[in-house]
Amino acid sequence: MSLHAEVQESVGLLTLNTLRVSATARFFMDVTNLDDLRSALALAKKNGLKTLVLGSGSNLVFAGDFDGLVIRMKAAGRYWEQVGNTGATLVLGAGENWHDAVLYAAGAGYRGIENLALIPGTAGAAPVQNIGAYGVELCDTLISVTALDRESDQLVSLDNAECGFGYRDSLFKLSPGRYIITEIRLRLSREKPLQLGYKDLQDYLSETPPEHLTPLTVAEAVMAVRRRKLPDPAIIPNAGSFFKNPVVSADQFSKLQASQPGAVGYPRNDTVKMAAAWLIDQCGWKGYRNARVGVHNRQALVLINHSGGTGQDVLDLAADIRESVKARFGVNLEVEPGIVGGCH
Numbered sequence: 323m324s325l326h327a328e329v330q331e332s333v334g335l336l337t338l339n340t341l342r343v344s345a346t347a348r349f350f351m352d353v354t355n356l357d358d359l360r361s362a363l364a365l366a367k368k369n370g371l372k373t374l375v376l377g378s379g380s381n382l383v384f385a386g387d388f389d390g391l392v393i394r395m396k397a398a399g400r401y402w403e404q405v406g407n408t409g410a411t412l413v414l415g416a417g418e419n420w421h422d423a424v425l426y427a428a429g430a431g432y433r434g435i436e437n438l439a440l441i442p443g444t445a446g447a448a449p450v451q452n453i454g455a456y457g458v459e460l461c462d463t464l465i466s467v468t469a470l471d472r473e474s475d476q477l478v479s480l481d482n483a484e485c486g487f488g489y490r491d492s493l494f495k496l497s498p499g500r501y502i503i504t505e506i507r508l509r510l511s512r513e514k515p516l517q518l519g520y521k522d523l524q525d526y527l528s529e530t531p532p533e534h535l536t537p538l539t540v541a542e543a544v545m546a547v548r549r550r551k552l553p554d555p556a557i558i559p560n561a562g563s564f565f566k567n568p569v570v571s572a573d574q575f576s577k578l579q580a581s582q583p584g585a586v587g588y589p590r591n592d593t594v595k596m597a598a599a600w601l602i603d604q605c606g607w608k609g610y611r612n613a614r615v616g617v618h619n620r621q622a623l624v625l626i627n628h629s630g631g632t633g634q635d636v637l638d639l640a641a642d643i644r645e646s647v648k649a650r651f652g653v654n655l656e657v658e659p660g661i662v663g664g665c666h
């Protein structure tokens with residue numbers, strides 16, 4: 323089938339996902355602006371192809387080939403809006419690299435996203451899972467998301483409340499495929515307090531005099547802390563935390579704690595968010611590896627593709643981990659990255 327000059331056929335996705343699993347897209351197209359995006363969608367519709375919008379592939383697992391059109395969102399660009407004495411709005415094109423944007427904002431003295439340094443991925447993917455780390459989530463600074471609504475074919479602006487953010491959750495996860503994010507707006511501040519409550523961060527910065535604490539020093543501390551515990555996907559293929567931290571009832575947690583005094587949980591109202599890493603670690607998985615895939619030896623929440631593993635190898639390991647955590651603690655773990663391709 324001949325589709326369009328810019329559409330490539332049978333494109334390998336190995337280097338386009340940070341787990342480095344091999345998969346093939348039947349068709350593939352890079353888009354750098356709204357017109358490209360609309361024409362990619364029109365082509366897919368005309369040819370009855372399903373679509374997948376790809377950022378930098380850092381939060382997904384290809385369970386097999388993708389029998390449709392992969393649209394890689396490369397609409398870049400960043401600029402400031404509504405710059406005042408105390409704050410400014412940073413506008414980021416969906417294809418912007420997230421970490422570069424963090425360093426750009428922090429380097430300019432703006433506070434709000436410095437704790438999210440070194441999170442792999444693009445700005446457009448950030449709202450989908452409401453990225454979070456070290457006590458900060460994207461939804462703390464996000465004003466709005468501009469997206470192409472495929473139901474109405476209109477470009478819409480969704481404010482923070484409309485995005486339905488939760489822990490690693492959003493409207494975009496709930497209605498997969500409906501919205502294609504093209505731009506995000508973040509309200510950053512020159513004066514709001516830095517978020518240094520997370521223990522690892524506090525320890526790292528304990529000797530830094532308060533007058534030296536800037537958004538950039540915090541971003542650098544976050545980078546150092548992350549590098550100590552989390553594998554760099556450019557060197558050790560992974561997709562970050564493979565499971566969400568499960569939320570259990572306060573009652574279930576206190577029963578569990580009675581037999582396991584070391585259980586790690588963060589109370590919230592009458593629920594407790596448990597550390598999935600602790601549960602997995604207790605089941606003996608940390609550092610486990612088979613011929614192809616394994617569990618990181620410094621963070622049990624991160625699955626690694628050591629040597630040519632397929633997406634299915636990773637998912638099989640995830641299933642074994644979930645089963646053992648369920649059997650030992652009665653807690654269900656939910657896979658965090660999106661699973662695409664194949665027939666899962």
Ligand code: EPU
Pocket residue numbers: 454455456457551552561562563564565566567586597598599600601603608620621622623658
């Ligand atoms: N722990 C273990 N074993 C381990 C690792 C951790 O028992 O192998 C225990 C630690 O003792 C600690 C607790 O688990 O008390 C929590 O560990 P950590 O502080 O490393 O955070 P996490 O809950 O495992 C979350 C995010 C990370 C984020 C960190 C820091 C999720 C799913 N993961 O991990 O996000 O960087 O907090 O804020 O919420 C990601 O989403 O890809 C990601 C890396």
